[in-house]
Amino acid sequence: MGSVRRTAAGFLAALAALAAVGLPAGPVTAAPATGDEVYAALGVNRVAGDYVVLVDVSRSMREGRRYERVKASLRSFLAALAPDDRIALVTFADSARVVHDGPAGRSPDQVVGKLPPTADGRHTDIGAAIETSLRLLNSQGRPQIATVVLLTDGRHEPPAGSAYPFEQGYAWNQLAGAGRSLRKTSLNAYAVPLAGSTGAPLLARVYPGARILAPASIDRLGEQLEQPKSAARAAKARSVLGDDVTHGIQVTWPAATGRLAAGRTQLEVQLRSTATRIPLVVDHLAVRSDRPDLRFTVPAGPVELPPGGTATVPVTVEWDAGPRRVAPMSQVTASTTLTLGGDVGSPWADVLTGDLGLAFAPRLDGGATRVSLSAERGSLRWWAVGGVLLLALAGVGWWVRRRRLAPPLAGTLRVRAPGGEERELPLAGRRAALTAGSAGLPGYGEVTASRSSAASSEIRLVIRYSPDGSAAGRQAGTCGPGETVELGGAAFTWRHAAPARRGGVASVSGAAR
Numbered sequence: 001m002g003s004v005r006r007t008a009a010g011f012l013a014a015l016a017a018l019a020a021v022g023l024p025a026g027p028v029t030a031a032p033a034t035g036d037e038v039y040a041a042l043g044v045n046r047v048a049g050d051y052v053v054l055v056d057v058s059r060s061m062r063e064g065r066r067y068e069r070v071k072a073s074l075r076s077f078l079a080a081l082a083p084d085d086r087i088a089l090v091t092f093a094d095s096a097r098v099v100h101d102g103p104a105g106r107s108p109d110q111v112v113g114k115l116p117p118t119a120d121g122r123h124t125d126i127g128a129a130i131e132t133s134l135r136l137l138n139s140q141g142r143p144q145i146a147t148v149v150l151l152t153d154g155r156h157e158p159p160a161g162s163a164y165p166f167e168q169g170y171a172w173n174q175l176a177g178a179g180r181s182l183r184k185t186s187l188n189a190y191a192v193p194l195a196g197s198t199g200a201p202l203l204a205r206v207y208p209g210a211r212i213l214a215p216a217s218i219d220r221l222g223e224q225l226e227q228p229k230s231a232a233r234a235a236k237a238r239s240v241l242g243d244d245v246t247h248g249i250q251v252t253w254p255a256a257t258g259r260l261a262a263g264r265t266q267l268e269v270q271l272r273s274t275a276t277r278i279p280l281v282v283d284h285l286a287v288r289s290d291r292p293d294l295r296f297t298v299p300a301g302p303v304e305l306p307p308g309g310t311a312t313v314p315v316t317v318e319w320d321a322g323p324r325r326v327a328p329m330s331q332v333t334a335s336t337t338l339t340l341g342g343d344v345g346s347p348w349a350d351v352l353t354g355d356l357g358l359a360f361a362p363r364l365d366g367g368a369t370r371v372s373l374s375a376e377r378g379s380l381r382w383w384a385v386g387g388v389l390l391l392a393l394a395g396v397g398w399w400v401r402r403r404r405l406a407p408p409l410a411g412t413l414r415v416r417a418p419g420g421e422e423r424e425l426p427l428a429g430r431r432a433a434l435t436a437g438s439a440g441l442p443g444y445g446e447v448t449a450s451r452s453s454a455a456s457s458e459i460r461l462v463i464r465y466s467p468d469g470s471a472a473g474r475q476a477g478t479c480g481p482g483e484t485v486e487l488g489g490a491a492f493t494w495r496h497a498a499p500a501r502r503g504g505v506a507s508v509s510g511a512a513r
Contacts, residue, residue, distance in 0.1 A: 092129035093121020127164025186235030262375035
């Protein structure tokens with residue numbers, strides 16, 4: 001019965017706007033939706049309910065215009081029902097009679113107008129009325145969400161020949177068995193006593209869990225009838241929701257999460273609502289790990305998920321794998337579990353747990369994933385750079401050495417041809433050609449300079465000459481400063497002149513004459 005009390009309170013307190021559906025409830029800060037808004041979103045009015053109202057029409061109902069006020073209250077009661085709800089009006093006094101059984105429709109007056117104009121029964125057969133309600137609820141094709149309302153101001157006083165002459169006995173036991181065998185998705189029963197001492201409690205013998213409302217003034221009958229209406233709407237909502245309150249948010253990590261490298265990695269984590277009707281919101285998202293060298297960044301603020309909807313959350317992972325190492329192929333490997341957590345709620349939470357009395361605790365599923373960490377921390381690149389530099393230095397050294405062993409030519413070379421003709425050949429650069437044009441010689445030859453070692457200061461000319469210009473006839477010899485060498489009938493004398501002084505320092509000295 002506690003859930004019915006909460007249902008009525010939620011029904012009467014419905015005031016806010018559904019514009020706040022994008023915000024979470026419970027642990028997630030939100031403006032909750034109202035019962036009316038939740039019912040509208042669920043389409044509760046499209047779910048037909050079955051109402052069986054038992055109205056006492058005995059003469060005692062005339063006192064204080066009680067019967068007229070009952071009809072007025074019923075008019076308000078019917079006006080709040082959905083047009084497709086089924087309403088059965090059963091009057092009882094000397095007997096029980098169904099005066100209306102069909103859709104509530106859009107005109108409450110047409111339904112209430114089928115009640116007798118006056119209450120003139122001489123007896124009050126509550127047993128017959130309850131039996132009629134059972135027969136109606138057991139008939140084929142009736143909605144699965146049912147409500148029975150008993151309105152009476154008297155005790156059970158049946159006429160002679162009634163199947164229920166007393167307030168207990170075999171007939172009542174049969175009714176109780178029929179009540180327990182009813183199979184409805186939801187069945188609520190309310191007895192509304194219209195006077196201080198009535199037979200209203202008899203309803204609880206037949207309908208388990210029937211609620212006997214406190215005796216109240218007929219002027220408050222409308223308030224009393226709010227409870228059956230609210231309970232029926234809540235039952236409809238529960239039938240529409242089914243097991244949706246047990247659903248939550250499914251987390252799917254991308255494939256790239258399986259193996260993370262050092263530095264920064266951007267992951268696109270997908271959130272999917274497994275609820276089909278309830279909007280969900282997740283806030284305070286955070287990723288946790290047992291490794292202090294991992295840092296995570298997740299956007300702040302709530303993530304809204306409509307029923308069955310998805311959202312992508314960017315997660316940045318930064319891994320400090322430590323300093324570089326001397327070993328060229330050194331690797332750092334590890335493994336850990338990443339867990340995405342957050343507070344899941346809904347703008348409907350207050351209605352679900354309060355008005356509907358449901359257990360609602362949505363959660364994140366699949367938030368944990370196992371990952372491997374791998375980073376190359378060796379200095380292979382620096383080793384490669386160092387190797388290139390060493391090779392470059394070696395090349396430069398080789399080049400310098402080669403230049404040192406083959407210095408530039410200097411001075412002049414006196415050439416005496418085999419016929420006795422002499423000619424002076426100025427020496428410059430690192431190679432001089434011996435031809436008829438340059439030296440007056442037949443054939444071909446070349447002159448270079450060399451040192452015996454890179455540390456030596458002594459320079460000698462290397463002369464190669466072939467009188468006929470062929471490689472087979474080529475002769476070679478060396479010539480120091482002031483010396484003469486004969487090759488192929490020609491004589492060569494080197495006159496080595498000291499280079500000019502630059503910056504006050506002489507590069508070569510001791511010219512030969």
